[in-house]
Amino acid sequence: MNYIPDRITAEPGRSRDTFAGAELDVPTWPVEPGRYRLVAAAACPWANRAIIVRNLLGLQDVISMGLAGPTHDVRSWTFDLDPGGVDPVLGYERLQQAYFARYPDYPRGITVPAMVDVESKAVVTNDFPWITHDFFFEWREHHRADAPDLWPAECREEMEEVMRRIFTEVNNGVYRCGFAGSQKAYDDAYDRLWTAMDWLEERLTHRRYLMGESITEADVRLFTTLVRFDAVYHGHFKCNRNKITEMPALWGYARDLYQTPGFGETIDFEQIKAHYYVVHEDINPTGIIPKGPDTSVWTTPHGRDSL
Template sequence: MTDTSTQSPTSSTAHEGSGAGGYVTKGQEFNRDTNYITTRITADGRDGFPVEPGRYRLVVARACPWANRAIIVRRLLGLEPVLSMGVCGPTHDERSWTFDLDPGGVDPVLGIPRLQDAYFRRDPDYPRGITVPAVVDIPTGAVVTNDYPQITLDLSTQWTAFHREGAPELYPERLRDEIDHVADLVFRDVNNGVYRCGFAGSQESYERAYHRLFDRLDWLQERLSTQRYLVGDTITEADVRLFTTLARFDAVYHGHFKCNRSKLSEMPVLWAYARDLFQTPGFGDTTDFVQIKQHYYIVHKDINPTQIVPVGPDLRGWLTPHHREELGGRPFGDGTPPPPPVPSEVVDPEHWVTDGRAH
């Protein structure tokens, strides 16, 4: 959930820091703001926002791992016909994510150039970071929620009337306690752990985060050595949450965030697990490596002052055999894979790995 607040990245509003200011506060560790707009869109409309086809717009950026989760879940569940998606560009300034990929730099549904316009429509004095993903109420143009952990859970549990035939159960009730437990560990030590490394303001805070990260990755390697997925024998919310960090690991976190004990491609079990998911419809086909690298290396100017975007790494390995099917498991349980992405949402082939590398 990327933040474009002008406040310090260790303040109460920080997620990925400020576009114009710094991401690192000298002598301090990185603390992520977890105060979101917690209004929910539910089947019963308890918060005043009932699930309705065509009423809401999911605003994302493909570069952002937190938003990428929502893209994956929406696609796996087949919600494209009822929940439209607006895509911001990979970079932003200190004010807001912008719709610079759209003609004229304006979202064609919301009619706004900046995501902050939807936040200010809800609250003209909105004091926190302008973050993705966000769900916007199209009739009013106001943000309903940016509570990214809850957004994907609600897509699974509240939008069931509009799931495609064959949609998987990503948050089955019988496994929710275990999914929540694993997802919490992954969030604290991996999803957020890479940021604690990258935005550390002292050697001590960096080393603490570094060891927590790789200790958890070792734990995940052991867990996944005997089972295909994190919880149960099918893909769940927990796998979605881990995948988006793993997909960015070698391209960004290993070098840019100094998470350099090992590359993902040097951790055999996690690398095979990540390739298994990448080659599963809904995961790799929502991943845009060019936008990912542009975001981190261009926006984080105090970490990468030249704003030079690396050419590597070589991405051909993502499409190599993973052999994880030998562990059993059924990716979609009793369901089926999603159909191909709608044409307007296909990742640019030159930003993918079809020829062996992202351009």
């Protein structure tokens, strides 16, 4: 999928960047507190990243947030969680309206997260890796005083390699399993996923976080898949070699993050399950939403403090 590549930067103009192997020459918008609204959905792992990073950096007072409901039709995510089904800032029933406000014939999927210009009510960007990248690098003047260093310079090159593997093999890997159109495609996807999961289990056995002692963007990106794994991907996407709760390092790590301020409060397991089991009619034509698993286990001691 192609995304709207515009960025919101501290120095507006046109930006030429290399990030994750991509060279971009894109228009930029100025960083201005109160100007933009992050439209996200608690159900969506890609949007969940942006919600978490906004929390960790303390940007709640400078970037407002609207949350779409967990289910959507072919047209768009909708604001059915808000009174009257209307976003109170944008006045929209559908996120699609923000896309059409800028591109009347927008031909691609209406995705979250999206940054929307409040005054014009038009979408600015839905390029999700850049949204969280720029929350850190471009909105620094507005971070809370004790905000974590999500992109530490001393390990940034390795971190980008780790994130690239997480994205291709895990974040996308579960979808590759779930939407495989043949047995061979599924078998190949399954093997790739579990090769990466075993690599992560080994990596996290002797280090608390992916890059060492501190939380980085890499941890945010992995967490949003791990927290959905047992509730959705294990059964719904047939990623069923084992559950996260059966992998000691990954399970302890996932709980550690869940119990860290900024992470767990963004998770709504009922919305997550409703999204996958209702929206994916081709995979789950009955629309039945499982009652389990027990989510209280996420608050049990993780024992990771000594690493």
